[in-house]
Amino acid sequence: MRYLPTLDTLMQHSKEARVFRRAQAVREVVAGQTVKAVSDTFHFTNSARRTWIPRLAQEGTDGLLDRPRSGRPAKMTGELHSQLHHLIEQDPFQHGSIHSQWSCRELATVWSQQSGVTLGRESVCVAFKNHPLPCGNNNARTLEVEAYSPK
Numbered sequence: 001m002r003y004l005p006t007l008d009t010l011m012q013h014s015k016e017a018r019v020f021r022r023a024q025a026v027r028e029v030v031a032g033q034t035v036k037a038v039s040d041t042f043h044f045t046n047s048a049r050r051t052w053i054p055r056l057a058q059e060g061t062d063g064l065l066d067r068p069r070s071g072r073p074a075k076m077t078g079e080l081h082s083q084l085h086h087l088i089e090q091d092p093f094q095h096g097s098i099h100s101q102w103s104c105r106e107l108a109t110v111w112s113q114q115s116g117v118t119l120g121r122e123s124v125c126v127a128f129k130n131h132p133l134p135c136g137n138n139n140a141r142t143l144e145v146e147a148y149s150p151k
Contacts, residue, residue: 003030003056010061022064026052080117081127087111104128 007027014020025042026049029035035049055063087110092102095110104124112118 003027006061007056010064016066018066019064022052023061025049026056026064029053030056080119083115084111084124084127087114 004027007023010023011020014023021042025038025044028038029049035046039046039049052064088102088107092099092106097106105121108119108121108124
């Protein structure tokens with residue numbers, strides 16, 4: 001029961017849905033629900049629940065946070081993203097576009113020509129979907145984010 005206030009705080013401040021759901025599910029187990037009942041309610045496997053409860057005991061709420069994953073590192077670094085933001089603030093007409101708004105495809109093409117770093121349309125779309133332009137930036141051009149669904 002000593003973890004309940006800590007889990008409540010994590011749930012209030014968590015911005016990631018996965019972490020929130022983990023904290024919510026672990027909180028139910030700590031409050032007395034069975035692992036099976038919580039797993040059925042939250043649609044998690046029992047093994048996942050059995051992993052997070054010991055992590056909570058050993059590491060506190062940090063044990064419920066996402067851990068680094070193996071695999072190919074992301075192409076889109078923070079520096080590349082800020083450079084793309086700078087490019088999108090420019091007038092597309094200056095770069096040979098026939099449209100007044102950037103499309104992900106045009107932005108990727110111009111970016112590749114200027115920087116030598118090849119980014120696909122999908123990478124640009126995902127980058128701006130995950131990190132949109134700040135609201136209220138009157139100087140920023142509109143980006144038409146094309147429909148993107150991973151294959």
